[in-house]
Amino acid sequence: MYIVKVLTEHPVHSLDTTFDYLSESCLNKGVRVLIPFHHRKIIGYVENVEKTSLTKEELEQEAGFTYHYILEVIDEEPLLNQELQDLANTLSQMTLSPRIACLQAMLPTQLKPSTTHAVGVKLKTIIEVLNDGTPQTIKQKECLEYLKENPQSQAKDIPYTKGVVDRLVEQGFVQYVQVEDYRNPFSKDIMENKRVELTSDQQAIVDGIMQKTGRVSLIHGVTGSGKTEIYLALAGYILEQGKTVMMLVPEISLTPMMVEVFKRRFKEAVAILHSRLSQGEKYDEYRRIKRQEVKIVVGARSAVFAPLENIGLIILDEEHDASYKQESKPRYLTSQIAKMRASSHHASVVLGSATPSLESYSRAMKGIYDLYTLDKRINQKPLPKVEIVDMLEEMHHRNYSLFSRTMKERIQMTLDRQEQVILLLNKRGYASYVQCRDCGEVIKCPHCDVSLTYHKDEHRLKCHYCEYQIPYPQVCPHCGSKHLKTVGFGTQKIEEEIERMFHGARVIRYDVDTTRQKNGHLKLLEKFKNKEGNILLGTQMIAKGLDFEDVTFVGVLNADLSLNIPDFRASERTFQLLCQVAGRSGRGQKQGTVLIQTYNPEHYAITSAAHHDYQSFYKQEMLYRQKAKYPPYCHMVSLIIQSRQEGLVHQAAIEIKGYLDKHIQQAVLLGPAKSGIFKMQDIYRERILIKFIHSQEVYQALETINEFYNKKQKGKVTVVCDFNPYSQI
Ligand SMILES: Nc1ncnc2c1ncn2[C@@H]1O[C@H](COP(=O)(O)OP(=O)(O)OP(=O)(O)O)[C@@H](O)[C@H]1O
Numbered sequence: 198m199y200i201v202k203v204l205t206e207h208p209v210h211s212l213d214t215t216f217d218y219l220s221e222s223c224l225n226k227g228v229r230v231l232i233p234f235h236h237r238k239i240i241g242y243v244e245n246v247e248k249t250s251l252t253k254e255e256l257e258q259e260a261g262f263t264y265h266y267i268l269e270v271i272d273e274e275p276l277l278n279q280e281l282q283d284l285a286n287t288l289s290q291m292t293l294s295p296r297i298a299c300l301q302a303m304l305p306t307q308l309k310p311s312t313t314h315a316v317g318v319k320l321k322t323i324i325e326v327l328n329d330g331t332p333q334t335i336k337q338k339e340c341l342e343y344l345k346e347n348p349q350s351q352a353k354d355i356p357y358t359k360g361v362v363d364r365l366v367e368q369g370f371v372q373y374v375q376v377e378d379y380r381n382p383f384s385k386d387i388m389e390n391k392r393v394e395l396t397s398d399q400q401a402i403v404d405g406i407m408q409k410t411g412r413v414s415l416i417h418g419v420t421g422s423g424k425t426e427i428y429l430a431l432a433g434y435i436l437e438q439g440k441t442v443m444m445l446v447p448e449i450s451l452t453p454m455m456v457e458v459f460k461r462r463f464k465e466a467v468a469i470l471h472s473r474l475s476q477g478e479k480y481d482e483y484r485r486i487k488r489q490e491v492k493i494v495v496g497a498r499s500a501v502f503a504p505l506e507n508i509g510l511i512i513l514d515e516e517h518d519a520s521y522k523q524e525s526k527p528r529y530l531t532s533q534i535a536k537m538r539a540s541s542h543h544a545s546v547v548l549g550s551a552t553p554s555l556e557s558y559s560r561a562m563k564g565i566y567d568l569y570t571l572d573k574r575i576n577q578k579p580l581p582k583v584e585i586v587d588m589l590e591e592m593h594h595r596n597y598s599l600f601s602r603t604m605k606e607r608i609q610m611t612l613d614r615q616e617q618v619i620l621l622l623n624k625r626g627y628a629s630y631v632q633c634r635d636c637g638e639v640i641k642c643p644h645c646d647v648s649l650t651y652h653k654d655e656h657r658l659k660c661h662y663c664e665y666q667i668p669y670p671q672v673c674p675h676c677g678s679k680h681l682k683t684v685g686f687g688t689q690k691i692e693e694e695i696e697r698m699f700h701g702a703r704v705i706r707y708d709v710d711t712t713r714q715k716n717g718h719l720k721l722l723e724k725f726k727n728k729e730g731n732i733l734l735g736t737q738m739i740a741k742g743l744d745f746e747d748v749t750f751v752g753v754l755n756a757d758l759s760l761n762i763p764d765f766r767a768s769e770r771t772f773q774l775l776c777q778v779a780g781r782s783g784r785g786q787k788q789g790t791v792l793i794q795t796y797n798p799e800h801y802a803i804t805s806a807a808h809h810d811y812q813s814f815y816k817q818e819m820l821y822r823q824k825a826k827y828p829p830y831c832h833m834v835s836l837i838i839q840s841r842q843e844g845l846v847h848q849a850a851i852e853i854k855g856y857l858d859k860h861i862q863q864a865v866l867l868g869p870a871k872s873g874i875f876k877m878q879d880i881y882r883e884r885i886l887i888k889f890i891h892s893q894e895v896y897q898a899l900e901t902i903n904e905f906y907n908k909k910q911k912g913k914v915t916v917v918c919d920f921n922p923y924s925q926i
Pocket residue numbers: 393394395396399418419420421422423424425426550551575741742743744780
């Protein structure tokens with residue numbers, strides 16, 4: 198008899214324990230099973246199997262309750278290998294989230310412990326050659342020869358009729374066999390890549406990284422410096438060593454391009470994993486990886502959990518990107534997982550960016566990471582010239598439009614030259630801020646140096662980092678003007694405006710709405726590439742990775758929106774965004790220019806970006822982080838206290854704050870304050886922010902809180918610990 202410890206499907210903390218079931222036969226750890234659970238049949242995940250010599254009756258007598266048998270074993274093989282099972286446990290401890298939630302995050306939908314919905318395996322019929330010999334006719338003989346040379350052919354793909362094959366079957370030369378047919382998410386024809394010779398700078402980086410197995414390397418290379426070629430070369434070398442490669446990219450919009458580049462170079466050795474694939478495609482790609490039929494996985498965040506064996510290298514492109522942070526349970530940072538996996542495989546990690554995160558760059562400065570720099574574009578192509586327009590000046594000239602006079606001029610000139618334009622309208626979320634129409638001042642928190650967010654339901658302005666809040670002001674606190682406005686607008690309105698304003702403008706709008714359908718991103722970009730449009734208008738989605746040779750002008754309509762979001766990373770995000778989007782201009786033969794519209798023409802995030810000067814930005818931003826005590830000078834964890842009952846949230850938040858005050862000595866505690874969006878999906882949330890250097894006492898306190906609210910108390914108030922928070926929503 199075997200006692201089987203099963204994790205159940207409910208990803209709530211109160212069930213983050215295993216339940217015991219019995220099985221007459223032994224089964225594998227890590228498979229899914231069907232079990233009876235409170236009068237239902239549910240799917241659980243086998244965490245452990247213990248042999249026992251006792252009978253069911255003896256066991257029940259000892260335990261004092263009735264044991265149930267497992268109803269059915271779903272998988273033959275464990276879903277996750279030992280490395281990934283261990284990782285799930287570590288992840289659960291690290292993020293204080295339920296183990297089942299970690300497993301869910303690691304597996305594709307069809308294989309999640311909670312899924313009953315099965316995606317079938319797709320089959321195809323192939324022709325298999327059984328015997329050689331001489332068939333009856335010449336045609337049949339030719340056909341047999343063909344099939345010997347092209348094993349595994351499908352009847353529909355060969356230059357002989359089905360009749361001919363049927364005759365061969367009758368004579369016993371060949372047979373039809375059903376085999377599994379993988380759904381292929383990459384439907385385009387694969388063309389051979391134009392192979393480029395690496396420059397000596399690129400080669401030096403590749404050599405450096407290859408010589409030091411097991412290190413984390415940061416490649417800081419300006420836009421268009423050829424980082425992608427470095428990734429390809431590294432991947433090639435790792436494959437030659439018989440090892441596998443994980444190529445991670447920030448978000449869906451970028452994935453297709455990186456996929457294409459890798460597919461072209463490495464063909465069938467590449468699998469793709471990202472959320473835009475169909476259920477069936479994902480299932481098949483996952484199994485191809487699991488069966489070790491591929492050597493490279495290209496994918497977004499969750500692909501870091503791909504069941505690759507023998508990993509030699511993990512690459513994170515655009516390592517600074519916020520989408521590498523998972524914002525639901527378990528709230529992990531992809532780079533952290535990548536490093537953990539790399540260390541179990543003795544693999545190297547490569548982080549690449551034109552604008553590295555401050556966390557990574559400061560680690561490189563300390564020697565924790567190896568730093569490699571590419572400060573020139575390929576072929577010494579100059580970086581585009583960037584100009585700044587002061588929008589306040591425009592207002593003084595009674596131009597209240599979204600387009601400055603220079604912007605209008607530049608766009609029209611570019612269109613007249615038959616070249617292409619990228620326009621960035623950085624509309625971030627719906628959080629709006631309040632700005633004075635006369636002096637341009639944005640209303641900020643006096644304690645935190647972030648702009649206040651307008652809370653429409655209460656008509657108040659609030660700081661998301663501390664308790665500070667004020668009623669919506671009557672006048673500008675800076676100049677006393679009564680002309681205040683809340684700022685916020687969208688791409689759709691502007692699209693119409695642009696087509697009216699410019700001669701010959703054909704706008705392609707690229708945002709979450711227009712790219713929703715399958716391969717929507719690719720289709721729009723293809724249209725732009727084929728010159729079906731001459732202006733690509735989009736949100737921050739267009740800032741990264743795009744490589745169009747005819748784009749010679751990039752306009753940033755509102756650099757300030759990202760500067761004024763209530764986040765200590767606001768300057769960093771703005772700098773990154775501006776550098777990235779500027780980097781889309783002038784990548785071909787012609788010189789490119791960039792124009793940035795802003796109300797903060799003197800802000801170092803904007804001026805450093807205009808000069809393509811990462812160092813200068815880094816120095817100034819590090820000073821601010823040091824003074825205001827933000828990462829990388831400390832760690833941060835945001836506690837989200839949530840409940841469906843409004844009254845309970847604040848009470849619990851105060852209690853927790855009191856507990857933390859008592860048990861944490863060496864940290865700064867802020868809050869509790871309401872979340873950016875207080876009520877979300879009927880759940881009310883408050884936050885406490887902890888800034889700390891030494892994690893032990895903080896972690897211990899959080900563990901206790903987690904234990905109490907999430908396990909013992911069963912549910913009225915729950916607490917989420919968000920380590921390395923990226924969002925205050
Ligand atoms: N060694 C090389 N010789 C010739 N062309 C190259 C070489 N390496 C890269 N390129 C070309 O230079 C261009 C820019 O390279 P790539 O897109 O890799 O830059 P990147 O550093 O990833 O830029 P970004 O950060 O802006 O995405 C591409 O068109 C690429 O094909």
